[in-house]
Amino acid sequence: MKILVLLKQTPDTESKIQISADGAKIETAALKYIINPYDEFAIEEALKIKEKAGSGEVVIASFAGDSAKELIVKGLAMGCDRGLLIGSEGLEGADSLTVAKVLAAAVKAESSDLVLVGKQAIDDDNMHVGIMVAELLKWPHVNVVTKLALNGKTATVEREVEGGQVEVYEVQLPAVFGAQKALNTPRYASLPGIMKAKKKPLDSKKPGDFGLDAAALKAGVKTVIRGFLPPPEKPAGKVFKGEDVAVMVDKVVKLLREEAKVI
């Protein structure tokens, strides 16, 4: 089984997000990048599948700038076999569909049997790329996966939806699955893993290597981010302390009814 894991680099959760003076972009110079947390669940699941099968290959791919290289190496240190960095030069900030077109072409070139990805990226929270890759390949997909069991070319997959409901699917591979947190617990890279990762192959490619024309991709972008705004400031709240608890609760209940009018 050839498994391709799609990785996105996202700013660390703790990062301060600074809008540029002209409001057009986010200042990236000081940002620290991490593997999108949901993608770590995808990596773990791929490694578990390979270990259970006792054979196969796990390739970790990203369409990104050079800064993603060390994150791919981190995936290799966790146990992935091979890395693939598809340079996004000239297509930085392209919309999710453009990214999906590039990654779908890579999946084809790799003849993968299964694509695993995080259910969404924590920067834009869009939940687009994995699903779009599936559609472009005419493959089925299940996103927000909390349980995955493979039986040959058939997978039984559980998807979490609202109210704790669970949809259970039977899916014929090849397919794309988007990992939710509950799927597994990602491993830490071991020291030998980290040493080995340095020697594992990490190929650098361009969209052109998959027969795609970067200029045509750019011209085909349908969704753009035109700029950024700070979130609206909330007026300072009223905090009560040092009084009898019943008195403070009473005050807040009154405010909820009379001032905020939510009760």
Added chain:
Amino acid sequence: MKVLVFIEQRAGKSKSSALEALTVGARLAGGPADLAAVVIGKGVEGIAAQLKGYGADTVYVVDHAAFEHYNPVSYADAIEAAVKAHGAKVVVGLAAPMTRDVFPRLAARLDGGILTDVTAIEAAGANLHGVKPMYAGKVLAKVETQNAPVSFVSVRPNIFKAENKGTGNAAVSKLELTPAADSRIKTLEVRKGANERPDLTEAPLIVSGGRAMGSADNFKILGELADVLHATVGASRAAVDSGYASHDMQVGQTGKTVNPNLYIACGISGSIQHMAGMRTSKVIVAVNTDPEAPIFKVATYGIVADLFQAAPIFTTKFKALLEK
């Protein structure tokens, strides 16, 4: 502009916020003749009547046993059929599980634009201009579609108001679709959740507990408070990781993003990850023993106190107030 609105339903019941999406659709469309809705499922024709007055002249209905359960491929086929039947340039849905799963597929299939989980949306000629929170709500992004043959937009629940203006007669137009026989994805079953309350992502009122809850059993105190308010119970990651609450209750970065009218945080200190999931709540009440807890910075009203003392008093006071 021709606009189509996808009405999510489960077990014959449409989502409570579906009318918000329809109202947004009505504003973008400009007139009832340009607005249509699509309902997909089994035994769902009756839903059309509930849409009357919300601005759509036509409700496309795909009603067939094969569509009883959601399936991303067959539902994409059904929505695509409605897009073609109506000649839609814009398709609106709710930022809820089905729409968020099927719209990216359709955008890829039709090479369209897609704006997800927007909190504002306007038509600008043939394009859409929207606003959506990014980077855990630390910034708002101005997002736009361009040169798109068709654009998909999902609106965040509980932001836009549903309004019945008495226009649009919501006449049923049946779409006959034969589902593909060789589908490579089948829904085996849909297991019910333990939770009878509205899902966190749509809940108008939420009572949430953090690490200070101390045990799963102690969450009963919040359950009693939630019962009085008909609220949904949530939890912080710390509470979930400690085993006090189940993962589907988690609010925050690796949990759910919520946007209720009232969010009551009990014993939650307010990590960046938690705040990412609830900072857009309209009113936030925080109860915490630590006056320095970051949650007080976003709280509309705060009480520095032990939640085990405060929560039962809240329950009693709300009960008295609401029974009046």
